[in-house]
Amino acid sequence: MRVETKETGSVWQQFTGPNAGYVEELYERFLRDPLSVDEETREWFQIYGMPVQSQNHVHPRDGEKGERALLREMNQGSFVMEYAHTASGEEQDWLEQMLITSRAKRRPDLRRETLMRLLEVDEFEKFLQRAFPGQKRFSLEGLDMLVPMVDELVKQAASSGIKTVMMGMAHRGRLNVLAHVLGKPYADIFSEFHMAPNKDLVPSEGSLGINYGWTGDVKYHLGAHRDLREDDIREVRIVLAHNPSHLEFVDPVVEGYARAVQDGRDQAGQPVFHQDEAMAMLVHGDAAFPGEGVVAETLNLSRLDGYQTGGTIHIIANNQLGFTAEAHEGRSTHYASDLAKGFEIPVVHVDADDPDACLFAVQMAFAYRQRFHRDFLIDLVGYRRWGHNEMDDPFVTQPQMYERITAHLTVREIYGERLFKDGVVTNEELELASERIKNKLSEAFAVVKQGETRQVAPADSNFFVTQVDRVSSVSREQLQEMNEALLHYPSSFAVYKKLEKILERRRTVFSENGSVDFAHAETLAFASILAAGTPIRISGQDSQRGTFGQRNLVLHDRNVSQTHCPLQHLPHAKTSFAVYNSPLSEVGVMGFEYGYTIQAPETLVIWEAQFGDFANAGQVIIDQFLSSGRSKWLQSSGLVLLLPHGYEGQGPEHSSARLERFLQLSAEDNWRVVHPTTAAQYFHLLRSQAAVLRVDPRPLIVMTPKSLLRHPQAQSTVSELTEGMFQPVLHRFSENREGVTQLVLCSGKVAIDLEQMLSTLESSGEIALARVEQLYPFPVSALRDIIRSYPHLRQIVWAQEEPKNMGAWSFVAARLPEVSSKDILIRYAGRPDRASPAEGMAGMHDYFQRKVVEEALRVSPIQ
Template identity: 45%
Template sequence: KRAILQRLIAAEHFEQFLHKKYPGTKRFGVDGGEALIPLMEQIMKRGGQLGLEEIVIGMAHRGRLNVLANVMGKPFTTIFAEFQGHSSTPGDVLGSGDVKYHLGTSSDRDFDGNNIHLSLTANPSHLEFVNPVVIGKARAKQLQRGGVESTSVLPLVLHGDAAFAGQGVTAETLMISELSGYRVGGTIHIVINNQIGFTTMPKFSRSGPYCTDVAKMLSVPIFHVNGDDPEAVVHVARIATEFRQKFKRDVVIDMYCYRRYGHNEGDEPAFTQPLMYKKIAEQVPTRKKYAKQLVEEKVITAEEGEALVAEFDAYLEEAFAATKDYAPNAADFLGGAWEGLKVASGDARRGETAITEDELQKIGKVLTHVPEGFTINHKLQRVLDAKTKMLESGEGFDWATAEALAFGSLLDDGYAVRLSGQDVGRGTFSQRHAIWYDQDNEERHIPLRNIAPDQPRFEAHDSPLSEMAVLGFEYGYSLADPKTLTLWEAQFGDFSNGAQVMIDQFISSGESKWLRMSGLVLLLPHGFEGQGPEHSSARPERFLQMASEDNWQVCNCTTPANYFHALRRQMLRDFRKPLVMMTPKSLLRHKLAVSSIDMFTDGSTFHRFLWDNDQDKLAPPEKIKRVVLCTGKVYYDLLVERRDREIDDVLLLRLEQIYPFPQSALAEELRPYKNADVVWCQEEPENQGYWFFVDRRIEAALGEAGGKAKRPSYVGRKSASAPATGLMSRHMQEQAKLIDEALTV
């Protein structure tokens, strides 16, 4: 009981101290919900007794500073220094930073001799979207500690009442919690139920009686508890922890409390809830109520209670005084599992990605071997026969085979591979076949789990029909495990915007804001083939608009071998960056989109741009009249048409990596063609695709090259609101027109 009181004192007086020292500054305090702190401490204490070794925490802004200080053990001096405008990271660490109530941290706490590592995940202001990120991180950490059935790692997620009920990502994250590819043996959810959302009353913000009704789909315990009764709160925390550790399922604690001030401390809540805030003004703080109760129970005297308060206040003043000498500690964001990795620098980033022919053949045999007694689908057998022919001839390696060779070789090198997304086992376009099904009994065979006796994990998980939670999960996984190639594939690239918050707020900017690297790969099927506005574009323009500060890579590979090297370099470098890969559809089976064995083996590498297939059949460089720059599938349309017309004075050059843009290398490649004009050709509408991104960058490369052309001209579809037409006839007309315009000098 004394311990509960001490935690309530710490929670209440920390907030009051900030309120006094930094009046009017946003802190999103937990005033009115101070019982959160003893609640969390009880989970850690009881969890430690039941084998818990690590807790991955996710929470929004409400009460975050209090949790950082009183649960995570972040030094009070550091927090006060941040309020005074100091950075919490050393000056030599680059990054844009974030507001103090978004930042994450990690620490170690000891409870009754049980050491527990605590990790608070950084997050944006977008409420609830950190939930699947936390779950993904926890899954990776569980596997590092022995498996997902281990109860040594707990995801602990804190919610607000309005957000828990209102945000769809909450339901998505709950929905994946029992699925084999995503389960983490249960999450403890704490709802800080202020009974209001900013200015909106519950009767206007949900249709059910409880904000936690969405969790009923799981048939797990949901505890509703009065936050003004600290002992009941702690009791519920203990039961919830025991339930999770025993049954390995989610559990929800709905702690009813109130928000003493407005949404933030400068807000006036009485504009919209005058009666509610009259009642709140009359409320005696939880700490005072509980101290009075303990005095009446003769657990402490009134003087002892006041002494505890005075002692903590003195501690705060001492920490505040120390801010004048504050200097941040060295950044530790590349410790632990990230040991040995560095911040990316320089332009030479290919990595050593080639493999030997012996290794390729070894992996190829595994990929084509049908186990004895396994009844394989007859159509799949034809696919395997084609792969066998590739291996024997050394020619005709297609996209799916190159991908499998990349996965297999990384597994052979000691890196795990995790692939997730809708229908990824077979592949949306029946191209991958990472999982085989016996035609008699539906038993599964996964060839890539048989590369070597002690190989790392290969996982291919068909995800539910969710983009947001699943992509968030995979991003979280990649944060915790840099030695696993983590990939998320959209069914079509068009559907990736169902996870736009994850892309905008986490993947594109997490390293800059929070110093958190990720090597996540996004596979986004893209290409204009007459399938209409929802099955044509992965919206590359959006990814390129966000491309800056070396935040990620955006690629559109046109050969299986280059795709192979792009995947391998994700692991075989001393840093991690997200990779946004526009992947093919029709090119999966295009007779020209193939690679030979020497493109995978010794001496081969990733190329940021690729040369003309018919370069030796063209006129000499000084007689080339036009250089057509492009990326992706349109290259093959241009190549076929140029062959049909027997044109020899138009050179085709394709960008395989659009960002980081290879400006100097491109200038060197363009230098011999001093008399040529330069066009950029794309299938996408002018206001979409790549044009607005590459235009001035190509201009800069042309300036370096010193030829006649000073700036590229545009060839492609005209600007449009929708990505593509839904009429095949119109698509064909548009495609023929842009190909003709690109090749006609």
């Protein structure tokens, strides 16, 4: 057919990468049958002719015509690559050469192996459909190649000496991955469907599992690990992280898993990063990848010193639907993967029905990761054969799509036919292999039906709460030695003058009248913990200096661009110390640090909020992982959250860490929630947390001070650091116990305000004050002893800065009757119920703060 054309090849320059490949595909269809394309496209081709990419080149730096032709052939059809957005010419050249030189036809034995794997994947899904109709399983059908791709990635990792592959994925295809990659026995998976009697799986009434917090999770959230031997020498461990239904929030957790394994922490100083100790792999959903902001936060970690893991392999399991929402409803970008371009991550789009192309994509991704230590993304484009969860009918919302899917052959059938034509397998071999797999599945199912299931959730020997009654003390001499060492800098290092004066004051604390503030106590605690052999990792926004300028763990030379971290040069330290300024992220970094604690349980890992108010941006990590991971997955974390909290007139976004939310989540000894008000209390708290990490790790939630950081009444003497331990309740018994009729309980900064006003009152002899420093577990015994010591006590007042519907009141009010007698009145003193946590005007704050204190110290007659 003759086509009239104009000399306007530049018109085609706007189409690049996969778009150019699509235009070329349309042009080939147009040449075969002009009516196969729409009228507007037909008119373009009639006017402008062949797309310039077909006439000229794919990339301006292409070499010989043969290479250009091969690149064109490689970069269309079932395999399309995007890499022009990467800034590095070296990376672009390398990727082009990989396309040109590395994609050879796979050996027949490897292709046969892939087909056999696809048979296992397909028969497993079909068996579940027959055996458990209507039950949720989140089938992999339509993206079956995910399993062979993960197989290949693990194989590549093992061959390269990588020791651990950390994997995160959502529920789609998870059971198949558990069965065929992680090696979870079919019988164990079937028992979770069949609800067979299994004493190892389901704790009985009164068992340790019920009594100490094991409630379990649904089958498609569970993780696993497996050690695989690639040959007689190489062994690799693959770990699939436990995952909630909150899509993509496992991403930073897995990155933390990997970094924890990669960091060498057994020597003093900065941890030593070993890239090939681990590799992270994340399987995303095509709707969740552009939709959930945690993905962007995780990608942003990929090149940051404190968080990078040497390159993550990302696979988008793209079934072209988000439950019922189609692409045009779920994203503003053309491709589901386009977010990755902003981070200069190469992208391959590959057809899930082309196994050879899929496995080449994995090989390229891994080779790129090893060469450049950066992320790589594979967009695995397939479909979803059933509804979202096998319980809904997809024809209701996508009738045309599902007409096509119903008629579409499976990848097992497509690839089997291809290998049959190539003489790699016979139909008889395929039938025999299929029967073998079916028999294996049926045998496992028969075991489950007979109630002979194996153990799925291994008993955890660590159910019991371990109370550390006494942490080994540190002597005054040891503390003084460490203090001096921390104030020693290289002779050429010039500390900022103002800061130098502040730090020099720390030398004086060991004098007779010296006192230690919060930041100094923290540094000394860290030094003593390092000397005891526990590594420390701290991260958060501005954590090196501290939001309030109090910490200064990293010093900056005032003359040259150099830094010095005294704790990394401490002669007494036996293990590593790291402190990082995090990116402006809460959920991503908190998730990362949580993951780090799981794989490095012996490390004191601390995440600090800039202000406690901002911690709720990481609420999913708090709710789904930190507070409940032990109960759901037997997964223990020792993560410490430092959350600046206190009412000082800074407004509703800089006052409250939402203490009430942490207390609402408190149950079954899942963590500790504390509110220390003295430097010594904070010192002992950090040391006790470090001591329990190897015994019984639990998260520690700390409401940290702001105005108390330098307040004289919050400072402590050196002897208070070297003696004693953390006290759940701070209380000085009244000299006149017979005269005390009112006990005021409080927590946090308001205690200082109460003490200051109480000292001015004539009725001070009738009132006793006690600070509840540990809110959970609630200090029942300590409070009961205090209350019993006052024989004429008539009322207990709970005083707090927070509004009545916030703070600790609701939590405490339910527990105070347990520690007091019914004759004692329990009263609240604080702000009324509010929608906003704090006042925005300083004058209004002062008014209500004064009113709270006055109300708490009012000696009310008993009606």
